[in-house]
Amino acid sequence: MSLNVPGLIVMAIFYLLILGTGIWASMRSKKVERKCTGSDGMEITLLAGRNINLLVGIFTLTATWVGGGFILGIAEAVYNPTLGLVWALMPVPYVLTFFLGGFFFAKPMRENKYVTMMDPFQIKYGNVLSSLLIFPALIADVLWVARTLVSLGGTMSVILDLPYVYSICISSVVAIIYTLLGGLYSVAYTDVIQLILIFLSLWICVPFMMTNPNSMDITLTAFNETFQAPWVGKLELRDAGKWIDDFMVLALGGLAYQAFYQRILSASSYTQAQVTCFASSAFCLVLGIPSVLVGAVAASTDWNLTSYGSPTPYERGQAGSILPIALQYLTPSYVSVIGIGAVAAAVMSSMDSALLSSASMFSSNIYKNIIRNQASDREMQWVIRTSVVVCGLAGTALTFLDNSVLVFWLVGVDMSYTIMFPQLVCVLFFKVSNGYGASVGYLLALVLRILSGEPLINLPPVIHFPGFRKDAEGVMTQFFPFRTTIMLTSLCSILVASGVTSVIFNKGLLSERWDVFQIKRSQAKVTALTRLKKEESRKAKEAKEGVVNKQLLDTSC
Numbered sequence: 089m090s091l092n093v094p095g096l097i098v099m100a101i102f103y104l105l106i107l108g109t110g111i112w113a114s115m116r117s118k119k120v121e122r123k124c125t126g127s128d129g130m131e132i133t134l135l136a137g138r139n140i141n142l143l144v145g146i147f148t149l150t151a152t153w154v155g156g157g158f159i160l161g162i163a164e165a166v167y168n169p170t171l172g173l174v175w176a177l178m179p180v181p182y183v184l185t186f187f188l189g190g191f192f193f194a195k196p197m198r199e200n201k202y203v204t205m206m207d208p209f210q211i212k213y214g215n216v217l218s219s220l221l222i223f224p225a226l227i228a229d230v231l232w233v234a235r236t237l238v239s240l241g242g243t244m245s246v247i248l249d250l251p252y253v254y255s256i257c258i259s260s261v262v263a264i265i266y267t268l269l270g271g272l273y274s275v276a277y278t279d280v281i282q283l284i285l286i287f288l289s290l291w292i293c294v295p296f297m298m299t300n301p302n303s304m305d306i307t308l309t310a311f312n313e314t315f316q317a318p319w320v321g322k323l324e325l326r327d328a329g330k331w332i333d334d335f336m337v338l339a340l341g342g343l344a345y346q347a348f349y350q351r352i353l354s355a356s357s358y359t360q361a362q363v364t365c366f367a368s369s370a371f372c373l374v375l376g377i378p379s380v381l382v383g384a385v386a387a388s389t390d391w392n393l394t395s396y397g398s399p400t401p402y403e404r405g406q407a408g409s410i411l412p413i414a415l416q417y418l419t420p421s422y423v424s425v426i427g428i429g430a431v432a433a434a435v436m437s438s439m440d441s442a443l444l445s446s447a448s449m450f451s452s453n454i455y456k457n458i459i460r461n462q463a464s465d466r467e468m469q470w471v472i473r474t475s476v477v478v479c480g481l482a483g484t485a486l487t488f489l490d491n492s493v494l495v496f497w498l499v500g501v502d503m504s505y506t507i508m509f510p511q512l513v514c515v516l517f518f519k520v521s522n523g524y525g526a527s528v529g530y531l532l533a534l535v536l537r538i539l540s541g542e543p544l545i546n547l548p549p550v551i552h553f554p555g556f557r558k559d560a561e562g563v564m565t566q567f568f569p570f571r572t573t574i575m576l577t578s579l580c581s582i583l584v585a586s587g588v589t590s591v592i593f594n595k596g597l598l599s600e601r602w603d604v605f606q607i608k609r610s611q612a613k614v615t616a617l618t619r620l621k622k623e624e625s626r627k628a629k630e631a632k633e634g635v636v637n638k639q640l641l642d643t644s645c
Contacts, residue, residue: 091248091249091250092248092249092250092421092425094421094422094425095248095421095424095425095428096248096250098425098426098428098429099244099248099425099428099429099432102285102429102432102433103258103259103262103432105281106262106266106278106281106282106433106436107262107265107266109266109274109277109278109281110265110266110267110269110270110274110277110278111266111269111270111274112277113266113270113273113274113276113277113278114266114269114270114271114273114274115270116270116273116277117132117133117136117270117271117273117274120132120136120137120139120273130203130451130452130456130465130468130469130472131203132271132273133270133271133272133469133472134203134204134271134272134350134444134447134448134451134452134472135203135272135350135353135354136271136272136273136276136354138201138353138354138355138356139354139356140272140276140351140354140355140356142355142360142363142364143280144276144277144279144280145276145351145354145355145360145364146363146364146367146368146371147276147279147280147283148272148275148276148279148280148351148441149186149348149351149364149365149368150279150283150368150371150372150375151279151280151282151283151286151434151437151438151441152279152347152348152351152437152438152441153182153185153342153368153372153438154283154286154371154372154375154434154437154438155236155434155435155437155438155439156235156236156239156240156243156431156434156435156438157235157236157239157438158178158375158376158379158434158438159286159290159375159378159379159411159430159431159434160239160243160379160408160409160411160431161176161178162176162178162179162376162379162380162383163379163380163382163383163386163410163411163414164383164407164408164410164411165177165383166319166321166379166380166382166383166384166386166387167319167382167383167384167386167387167401167402167407167410168402168407169316169317169387169402170317171321172317172318172319172320172321172322173319173320173321173380173383173384174320174321174322174323174331175321175323175331175334176376176379176380176383177331177334177335177338178338178376179372179373179375179376180335180373181335181336181338181339181342182338182339182342182369182372183369183370183372183373184339185338185339185340185342185343185348185369186365186366186368186369186372187365187366187369188339188340188343189343189348189352189365190361190362190363190364190365190366191362192517193343193349193352193512193516194352194358194361194362194365195358196208196516196517197349197352197353197361197516198352198353198355198357198358198361199358201353202349202353203353203448203452204346204349204350204353204448204449204452204453205225205344205345205346205348205349205512206218206221206222206225206346206449206452206453207452207453208515208516209221209511209515209526210453210457212515212521212522212523213515213522213523213526213605214523214605214606215457215458217523217526217527217605218453219453219454219458220530221508221511221526221530222449222450222453222454224503224504224507224508225344225345225346225449225504225508226446226449226450227503228345228501228503228504229346229347229442229443229445229446229449229479230442230446230479230482230483230486231483231486232438232439232442232483233439233442233443233479233480233482233483233484233486234483234484234486234487236435236436236438236439236442237256237259237260237435237439237483237484237487238256238487239431239435240255240256240259240431240432240435241253241255241256241487243409243411243412243428243431243432244428244432246409246412246413246415246416248425248428253488256484256487257484259432259435259436259439260439260480260481260483260484262436263436263439263440263443263480264443264476264477264480266278266440267440267443267444267476267480268472268473268476268477271444271472272350272354272444274440275440275441275444276354278436278437278440279437279440279441281433282433282434282436282437283371283375283433283437285429285430285433286375286430286433286434286437287374287375289426289427289429289430289433290375290378290379290382290427290430291378292423292426292427293378293382293415293419293423293424293426293427293430294378294381294382294385296418296419296420296423297381297382297385297414297415297418297419298381298385300385300389300418300419302389302390302391302393302394302418303385303388303389303390303418304388304389304390305388306319306381306384306385306387306388308388309384309387309388310384314388315387315388315389315390315391315400316387316400316402319383319384319387319388326555326567327567329554329555329567329568329569330565330566330567330568330569332569332572333568333569333570333571333572336505336569336571336572336575337501337502337505337571337572338501340505340509340575341501341502341504341505341509342504343509343512344504344505344508344509344511344512345445345504346445346446346448346449347441347442347444347445350441350444350445350448351364352364352365379411382410382411382414383410383411385414385418386401386410386413386414386418389414389418391417394417394418395417396413396416396417401413411427411431412427412428412431415427415428439480439483442479442483443476443479443480443483444476446475446479447472447475447476447479448472450471450475451468451471451472451475455468455471456468456471502537502542502571503537505571505575506533506536506537506571506574506575506578507530507533507534507537507578509575510529510533510575510576510578510579510582511526511529511530511578511582513579514526514529514579514582514583514586518582518583518586520583520586520587520590521582521583521586522586522589522590522605522607523604523605523607524585524586524589524605524607525581525582525583525584525585525586525587525589526582526586527585528581528582528585529578529579529581529582529585530578532577532578532581533574533575533577533578536551536574536577536578537571537574539551540553540566540570540571540574541564541566543563543564543565548564549564549566551570552566553566553568553570553573554568555567555568556568589607590607593607593608594607594608
């Protein structure tokens with residue numbers, strides 16, 4: 089296949105549109121920064137001055153989750169004859185993520201005016217332990233960048249016949265430029281354009297696929313075996329533990345990502361943050377439908393009658409690229425080019441979020457709070473930009489590991505669920521939690537996860553949970569919800585260890601000179617900060633009410 093020149097022209101227009109939007113948003117960011125004398129430049133760059141528009145906030149939160157892995161992964165799961173629709177979990181767990189985030193996590197985060205999700209750890213546990221907790225979060229963001237770029241490279245190589253190295257480098261450069269120019273403003277406003285392109289592009293392509301003469305009616309193949317197993321799939325009782333575990337990882341693991349809280353903290357109020365979460369959950373469900381239909385059509389297609397030929401994509405080991413393959417062989421060429429725009433938009437909408445997320449944690453929690461407490465606002469702006477570039481280059485470099493990136497990305501999500509989620513729950517909702525409990529929970533979760541094994545990285549399990557099985561190829565897999573078990577074990581160990589050590593030091597059973605984490609001092613610090621923030625909120629509310637009352641009493645013309 090020769091290079092698809094019309095497709096390249098369309099992609100060039102798309103990238104210019106995104107870059108232009110990002111540059112415009114960066115100019116808006118600088119304009120706001122000049123007006124807002126009460127907010128520092130770092131807060132405007134990372135959180136848009138905590139005054140992001142409601143609709144823009146909904147779009148950017150949705151776009152963060154609806155990435156390349158989302159639309160490609162759902163299509164792959166539905167098409168794969170060993171999985172099917174019942175294993176295409178992503179849209180539904182994400183709804184739970186947003187509802188839990190809106191109901192429980194938005195309030196303490198937004199009302200305490202944190203800059204990143206690591207702020208409560210740093211306030212309560214100190215710099216050393218919080219730095220250890222930041223490390224896996226940073227790694228997960230870098231791997232997120234790499235994984236999204238790989239999905240774009242694979243899609244472009246199928247449709248445009250463009251080497252994925254070129255497409256990856258171009259996409260990476262564009263995303264890095266507009267992210268470092270305008271921060272969250274650029275990311276948010278480009279997300280609006282990208283989400284609209286994802287929605288329109290996929291829905292334009294789906295009717296052409298469903299009316300392709302080589303594909304059967306998907307309602308006939310949903311429960312009947314034709315060219316392959318029914319695309320709805322089936323869930324056997326012995327696999328229920330793994331299904332539950334995967335569901336919980338996707339639903340609760342997302343609550344331990346900085347990208348989620350960046351949108352929550354940029355809202356003008358707690359109520360707006362809640363509305364943003366609830367509205368985004370509905371958007372995720374709607375945007376998952378086209379990918380389901382693409383996977384269903386691919387499973388209902390006689391590939392031998394297409395120019396793709398035999399064997400099928402699954403038999404060739406190309407199930408992961410089924411969406412671009414379906415675009416290429418089941419739609420006209422001009423339609424497939426439109427489809428590639430959807431994939432590119434999804435990839436960049438997730439990539440820029442990961443770039444800004446990692447830059448936020450490094451610049452605020454490590455550089456500002458640990459390395460350079462007296463750093464000027466101008467210096468912090470350059471630190472943020474440097475962090476964006478370094479994270480982008482690191483993620484781009486990892487794409488050359490090809491399939492290994494998927495493994496690292498899955499491990500990153502795994503770590504967020506088993507290690508970070510219980511830590512976040514304890515630091516936000518349990519006053520008894522302290523550095524000792526956090527350390528015990530961290531180490532226990534890490535050790536248990538390693539001992540449980542991971543077939544994706546050929547790590548054999550030492551602990552065999554109930555339902556443990558070995559397949560025909562000798563791959564050993566845990567079908568018990570072991571990751572959820574590890575998460576709950578970590579959560580309980582944090583609370584138990586924190587409670588025991590609190591009693592030991594508060595009752596004077598052990599001298600305070602042995603108190604490494606200074607429990608009494610940290611508790612007093614947290615209490616003082618909470619009172620101070622409540623007092624600031626009360627004064628701000630009274631000042632606002634005073635202005636309103638003055639306007640009502642002023643009858644002068």
